[in-house]
Amino acid sequence: KQEVTQIPAALSVPEGENLVLNCSFTDSAIYNLQWFRQDPGKGLTSLLLIQSSQREQTSGRLNASLDKSSGRSTLYIAASQPGDSATYLCAVRLSPGSARQLTFGSGTQLTVLP
Amino acid sequence: DTEVTQTPKHLVMGMTNKKSLKCEQHMGHRAMYWYKQKAKKPPELMFVYSYEKLSINESVPSRFSPECPNSSLLNLHLHALQPEDSALYLCASSQLGPGDTQYFGPGTRLTVL
Numbered sequence: 001k002q003e004v005t006q007i008p009a010a011l012s013v014p015e016g017e018n019l020v021l022n023c024s025f026t027d028s029a030i031y032n033l034q035w036f037r038q039d040p041g042k043g044l045t046s047l048l049l050i051q052s053s054q055r056e057q058t059s060g061r062l063n064a065s066l067d068k069s070s071g072r073s074t075l076y077i078a079a080s081q082p083g084d085s086a087t088y089l090c091a092v093r094l095s096p097g098s099a100r101q102l103t104f105g106s107g108t109q110l111t112v113l114p
Numbered sequence: 115d116t117e118v119t120q121t122p123k124h125l126v127m128g129m130t131n132k133k134s135l136k137c138e139q140h141m142g143h144r145a146m147y148w149y150k151q152k153a154k155k156p157p158e159l160m161f162v163y164s165y166e167k168l169s170i171n172e173s174v175p176s177r178f179s180p181e182c183p184n185s186s187l188l189n190l191h192l193h194a195l196q197p198e199d200s201a202l203y204l205c206a207s208s209q210l211g212p213g214d215t216q217y218f219g220p221g222t223r224l225t226v227l
Contacts, residue, residue, distance in 0.1 A: 034215065043120075043204055044157070044218040089156060093214065101147075101170065102216060104156035 002027045004092055006105035013080055014113050021075040021108045023090035028068045031093040035064050035075050038087045080112045118219035120205050126225045135222050137188040137205030146188040149204040157204055195226045
């Protein structure tokens with residue numbers, strides 16, 4: 001059974017810092033990996049999706065990398081801002097089939113201090 | 115339009131009530147999902163509909179009954195719920211193909227008294 005772990009569970013940084021969030025998964029036979037942002041009591045916003053054949057994806061100040069062989073992904077946030085404060089979840093999708101479910105990590109709660 | 119909408123935003127119900135949650139998307143997606151999320155926990159998959167047919171039921175109690183009337187709509191009928199069913203219920207949809215990003219709605223905050 002695929003297990004997804006995110007470390008740290010919580011992170012607090014001063015505004016302007018560059019930071020890295022980590023995600024690890026036990027089964028490297030993934031279809032893709034997705035990073036989400038969730039604000040308190042709200043739904044999930046997809047940030048980046050990396051296919052299993054890709055090594056990284058970038059969107060603005062965000063860069064996500066994927067190392068399938070080691071079962072790891074990182075989300076790099078450059079020049080953090082207080083508006084980046086949220087919980088960040090990674091989720092891996094198993095090989096495609098009739099079901100396209102995601103296995104989520106428990107998330108990293110990020111606080112960016114002004 | 116890359117939006118998934120959910121109604122209502124908040125719902126309070128007693129254990130004997132019957133209520134329904136509604137989810138709608140107009141992106142032409144052919145897969146739709148229901149998730150349950152407790153505080154400070156990741157979402158847990160409940161149901162998956164693929165081409166309007168139920169393809170996954172993650173051993174969800176029968177007091178939760180999903181329905182997919184058409185390709186744009188997904189309902190979750192609730193009956194005789196327990197207080198421990200109080201949670202954020204999230205709906206999502208995806209295209210069913212390469213680059214299969216899931217788009218989530220804002221959720222319905224359910225409280226069972």
